[in-house]
Amino acid sequence: MLSDISLGRFVDTRSVLHETDPRLKIILYIVYLVAVFVIGTPQALIALFALTMIQLITARIPLSVTWSTLKPVIPLALFIFVLNIFTIKQGEILWSWRFIEVTDVGVSKAVLMSLRLIFLILSTSVFLTLTTTPLKIADALESLMSPLKVFKVPVHEASMMMSIALRFIPTLIEETDKIMKAQESRGANYDTGTALNKLKGYITVLIPLFVSSFKRAEDLAVAMDARCYRGGNNRTKLNPLKIKGRDIVVFVLFLAGAAVLIGTDIYFK
Amino acid sequence: MSDAISVKNVSFAYKTDEGQSLEVKALDNISLDVKSGAYCAVLGPNGSGKSTLAKLIDVLELPDEGTVCVLGNTASDESDIYAIRERCSYVFQNPDNQIVGTIVEEDVAFGPENLGIPNPELRERVDEALKYVGLYDLRKREAASLSGGQKQKLAIAGALAMRPEVLILDESTAMLDPVSRDEFLELVEKMNREKGITVLTITHDMNEAARCQRIFVVKEGKVAMEGTPSEIFSKPDVIREAGLELPADIGLVYELAKSSCKVIREDDIKDKDARIASAVRYAREAKEVPKVKQLKKHENTRKILEVSDLSYSYDGGKTYAIEHMDLDVYQGEILAVVGKSGCGKTTFISHLNGIVRPQSGEIRFINEDNSVLTTSRKKDIAQIRRKVGLVFQYPEYQLFEETVRKDIAYGLVNMHAPDVNIESRIRGAAIISGLSENVLDKSPFELSGGQKRRAALAGVLVMKPQVLVLDEPAAGLDPIGRREMFDTICALRETGTTVIIVSHNMDEAARYADRIVCIKEGRKAAEGTAAQLFESEQKAREYGISMPLLYEFSSKVKEKLAKEDPRFMMMPPLPDPAHEAASIIRGVLSC
Numbered sequence: 001m002l003s004d005i006s007l008g009r010f011v012d013t014r015s016v017l018h019e020t021d022p023r024l025k026i027i028l029y030i031v032y033l034v035a036v037f038v039i040g041t042p043q044a045l046i047a048l049f050a051l052t053m054i055q056l057i058t059a060r061i062p063l064s065v066t067w068s069t070l071k072p073v074i075p076l077a078l079f080i081f082v083l084n085i086f087t088i089k090q091g092e093i094l095w096s097w098r099f100i101e102v103t104d105v106g107v108s109k110a111v112l113m114s115l116r117l118i119f120l121i122l123s124t125s126v127f128l129t130l131t132t133t134p135l136k137i138a139d140a141l142e143s144l145m146s147p148l149k150v151f152k153v154p155v156h157e158a159s160m161m162m163s164i165a166l167r168f169i170p171t172l173i174e175e176t177d178k179i180m181k182a183q184e185s186r187g188a189n190y191d192t193g194t195a196l197n198k199l200k201g202y203i204t205v206l207i208p209l210f211v212s213s214f215k216r217a218e219d220l221a222v223a224m225d226a227r228c229y230r231g232g233n234n235r236t237k238l239n240p241l242k243i244k245g246r247d248i249v250v251f252v253l254f255l256a257g258a259a260v261l262i263g264t265d266i267y268f269k
Numbered sequence: 270m271s272d273a274i275s276v277k278n279v280s281f282a283y284k285t286d287e288g289q290s291l292e293v294k295a296l297d298n299i300s301l302d303v304k305s306g307a308y309c310a311v312l313g314p315n316g317s318g319k320s321t322l323a324k325l326i327d328v329l330e331l332p333d334e335g336t337v338c339v340l341g342n343t344a345s346d347e348s349d350i351y352a353i354r355e356r357c358s359y360v361f362q363n364p365d366n367q368i369v370g371t372i373v374e375e376d377v378a379f380g381p382e383n384l385g386i387p388n389p390e391l392r393e394r395v396d397e398a399l400k401y402v403g404l405y406d407l408r409k410r411e412a413a414s415l416s417g418g419q420k421q422k423l424a425i426a427g428a429l430a431m432r433p434e435v436l437i438l439d440e441s442t443a444m445l446d447p448v449s450r451d452e453f454l455e456l457v458e459k460m461n462r463e464k465g466i467t468v469l470t471i472t473h474d475m476n477e478a479a480r481c482q483r484i485f486v487v488k489e490g491k492v493a494m495e496g497t498p499s500e501i502f503s504k505p506d507v508i509r510e511a512g513l514e515l516p517a518d519i520g521l522v523y524e525l526a527k528s529s530c531k532v533i534r535e536d537d538i539k540d541k542d543a544r545i546a547s548a549v550r551y552a553r554e555a556k557e558v559p560k561v562k563q564l565k566k567h568e569n570t571r572k573i574l575e576v577s578d579l580s581y582s583y584d585g586g587k588t589y590a591i592e593h594m595d596l597d598v599y600q601g602e603i604l605a606v607v608g609k610s611g612c613g614k615t616t617f618i619s620h621l622n623g624i625v626r627p628q629s630g631e632i633r634f635i636n637e638d639n640s641v642l643t644t645s646r647k648k649d650i651a652q653i654r655r656k657v658g659l660v661f662q663y664p665e666y667q668l669f670e671e672t673v674r675k676d677i678a679y680g681l682v683n684m685h686a687p688d689v690n691i692e693s694r695i696r697g698a699a700i701i702s703g704l705s706e707n708v709l710d711k712s713p714f715e716l717s718g719g720q721k722r723r724a725a726l727a728g729v730l731v732m733k734p735q736v737l738v739l740d741e742p743a744a745g746l747d748p749i750g751r752r753e754m755f756d757t758i759c760a761l762r763e764t765g766t767t768v769i770i771v772s773h774n775m776d777e778a779a780r781y782a783d784r785i786v787c788i789k790e791g792r793k794a795a796e797g798t799a800a801q802l803f804e805s806e807q808k809a810r811e812y813g814i815s816m817p818l819l820y821e822f823s824s825k826v827k828e829k830l831a832k833e834d835p836r837f838m839m840m841p842p843l844p845d846p847a848h849e850a851a852s853i854i855r856g857v858l859s860c
Contacts, residue, residue: 182661227359
C-alpha cells in the first residue's frame with residue numbers, strides 16, 4: 001500500500017560508484033544532463049547508450065531494477081514520441097492520412113526526444129537515486145552550496161531541514177496508513193462514492209496528520225534543544241565528505257566519457 | 270555527597286501566546302534535592318507538573334520564581350544553559366519524535382556534533398555508546414526501521430555519547446512492551462551503577478519506581494512525599510490519595526496484613542525477600558478469610574466471532590505476520606490478546622472488522638439469529654464494520670472535527686445508519702466513555718490527553734458495536750486513567766458488548782480478561798484463563814510473554830507456605846491482590 005511509495009530508491013550494491021563522493025557525482029550528473037541535451041547525432045546516441053551501459057555495470061545495478069525505474073517513464077516517452085511524430089511538419093513526407101502527416105524529420109526528432117527522456121532517467125538513477133542515499137545528497141548539496149553562505153543564504157539550515165524531512169518520510173507514511181485504517185473503521189471512504197465523499201474521506205486523514213505533524217515538530221524541536229543544537233556554527237561531522245584518490249579517478253574517467261560523447265556528436269554533425 | 274540537582278522554591282506557569290501566565294501553576298513553590306549518583310523516580314498523576322519539573326532541570330524552560338541549580342550551574346544566563354544541557358541528557362517519551370538522524374550512527378553523533386567534538390574522538394564516542402546499548406551491529410541501519418525498544422535504546426546511546434552526568438527520563442518506557450522496558454531499565458541501571466550517572470526518571474509505572482533508590486511524589490505542583498520506595502509504599506493511603514497505586518507485590522502484602530488488621534511497615538517491603546517473608550508471616554497470622562466481592566464470571570457460550578485459518582503476509586509469502594490462526598470469541602466476554610511487540614497482534618485485530626482483508630482464511634460474525642456475515646464476502650464488510658468496532662492505539666490521533674459532538678457522530682452519519690436518534694446516541698456514547706456533556710461542544714484539540722482518548726472511544730461506541738476491539742486502550746495513561754478505562758470496559762461488558770483488548774500489561778490482562786489468547790510469531794501459542802496461561806513461569810516464557818508481577822510474587826509466597834506446611838492448599842492464582850490474599854488465607858486456614 002502506502003509503504004510501497006519510495007522516493008529515490010537506493011539500491012545498496014556497494015559498487016565503486018556508490019562509494020564515490022556525492023559532490024563529484026552531482027557534478028557528473030549535471031555534466032551528463034547537459035550532454036544528453038546537447039547531442040543529436042545517431043552516432044553520439046550510440047556512444048551514449050554504450051556509456052550508460054558501462055555506468056550501469058559499474059554501479060552493479062541489476063537489470064530488473066533498471067527496468068523498474070524505466071517502466072513508469074515509458075508511457076511518457078511514448079507520449080512524447082507520438083506528439084513529435086505528428087506535430088513536426090518539416091522535411092519529406094513519409095506517410096499521410098487526411099490531415100495527419102509523418103515526416104522524416106518528425107521521426108528522427110521523435111526518436112531523439114524519447115531517447116533523451118530515457119537517458120535522462122537513467123543518468124539520474126545511476127548518479128543519484130540508485131547509488132546515493134538521500135542523506136548523502138543533502139550533505140553534498142550543503143557542501144556544494146556553502147560558498148553561498150557569503151550571501152547569507154542559510155545553507156546549513158536548508159540541508160538540516162531536508163535531512164529531517166527525509167528522516168520523517170517513513171514515519172509519516174506509517175502514520176498515514178494508521179490513521180487511514182482508523183478512519184476507515186469509522187466508515188470513512190477514500191475510493192468509492194461521490195467526489196464529495198472521497199474528499200471528506202481524505203480530510204479525515206489530513207487533519208489528524210497535520211495535527212500530529214505539528215506535535216512531532218514541537219517535540220523534535222525540544223529534543224534538538226536538549227541535545228544542544230545551536231545551528232551550523234562550530235558543528236563537527238561524524239562522516240565528513242572527503243574526496244579520495246579513487247574518487248578523482250572515477251570522476252576523471254566519467255568526465256572523459258562525457259567529453260568523448262560530445263566530441264563524437266560534433267564530429268558527425 | 271554533593272547534590273547533582275537542587276531545586277529551590279521554584280514556581281512556574283505556562284504562558285499563553287500573548288505572554289500571559291496561565292492561572293494554574295504547573296509548579297508551585299517546589300523544592301527538592303537529588304544527590305549525585307542517585308537513581309530517583311518522580312511519580313504523580315497526569316498534570317501534576319512532573320514533566321515541567323524535568324524540563325526546568327534541563328533548562329528547556331526557565332523558572333518564574335526560585336532557582337534551579339544543576340551540577341553547580343544555576344540556570345539563568347545563556348552560557349550556563351549550555352553548560353547544563355551538555356552534562357544533563359534527556360530521553361523523551363515518544364521514540365519517533367526525538368530521532369534527528371536518518372542513520373543510526375548519525376543520530377547518535379547529533380549531540381556531540383553540536384558540541385563541536387572533532388574526529389576521531391567523535392567516532393570513538395559514537396561507537397562506544399552504540400556498543401554500550403547493544404546497537405553497534407545496526408549502526409548503518411535507517412533509524413526508522415528500528416523497533417520501539419531499539420529506538421529508545423538509540424535515544425539512550427545519543428544521550429550517552431554526550432558523556433552526561435545526569436540523565437532525565439521523561440516517561441521513556443511508556444510506549445515499550447514489558448521485555449523492551451526491562452531491557453531499557455537494566456541499561457539505565459547499569460549506567461547509574463557503572464558510570465555513576467545520576468538518573469531522574471518520571472514514570473507512571475509503580476513497579477519501575479519500586480526499583481529506584483528514592484521517590485518523589487509530586488501532586489499539584491508540589492512535592493507531596495519523598496523517601497525510599499519502602500518508605501513511600503508503606504503508606505498506601507497517601508499513595509492512593511496522590512492518585513497512584515501500590516506495585517502488585519506490595520499490594521498483596523498490604524492485603525494480607527489488612528486481613529489481620531495490621532498495617533505494613535517499612536521493613537516488611539524493603540526488598541524482595543522481605544516482602545515474601547512478611548507476606549508469609551501475615552498470611553499465618555490471619556484468623557479468618559477476608560470477605561471479598563465475588564468475581565464476576567463470564568458464562569455466555571454463544572459464539573459471536575469465528576476466526577478460521579487466517580494467514581496474512583506483508584511480503585508476498587516470505588514471512589507471515591499471521592499464520593493459520595483459529596479463534597472463537599464468545600458473546601459478552603472480555604478477551605485479551607497478548608504477545609511480544611511485533612508478534613502480529615495488530616495485524617490480527619485489523620482483520621476483525623475487515624479493514625485488512627484476509628489473504629487466506631476468513632472471519633465470520635454470527636448474528637443472534639444464527640445468520641452469518643463473513644469477511645470473504647465483499648458486501649458483508651460494511652455490515653461487519655458496523656458490528657465490530659475497532660479502536661487503534663492512541664486513538665486520540667484520529668480526531669479531526671470542529672467539535673467533539675461532530676467527531677463522535679462522524680461514524681454514525683457516515684455509515685448511513687437508518688432512523689437513529691443521532692443526538693441521543695452521541696450522549697449515550699459520551700456517558701459510557703466517561704465524557705461529561707459540557708465538553709461536547711468544545712474542539713477535540715482543546716481536551717486533555719485522557720479526555721481525547723475518551724472522545725475517540727465514544728466515536729466508535731456511538732455505532733453500538735456488538736464487538737469492541739481495543740488496541741492498548743490504557744497506553745500512556747496514569748494509574749487513575751488506567752483504572753477508569755478498565756472500569757469503562759467492564760461496564761461495557763455489563764451491557765452485553767464483547768470486548769477484545771490488546772495489552773502489554775500482563776497484570777491488567779490477567780485481572781480484567783475472562784480469557785487470554787497469546788500470539789507468538791504470528792501463531793496462536795496458547796489460549797485460556799489467566800490461571801492456565803500463567804501456570805508457571807517456564808510456560809509463560811515458552812509463549813513469549815512475561816508473568817504478571819502479582820502471580821510471580823504470589824507463587825513464591827505460596828511455595829514458601831507449602832514448604833513450611835505441606836498441608837497448605839495451593840490454589841490457582843487470582844488476578845487481584847484482595848482476592849489472591851483471601852485465597853491464600855483460605856489455604857492457610859484449611860491446614
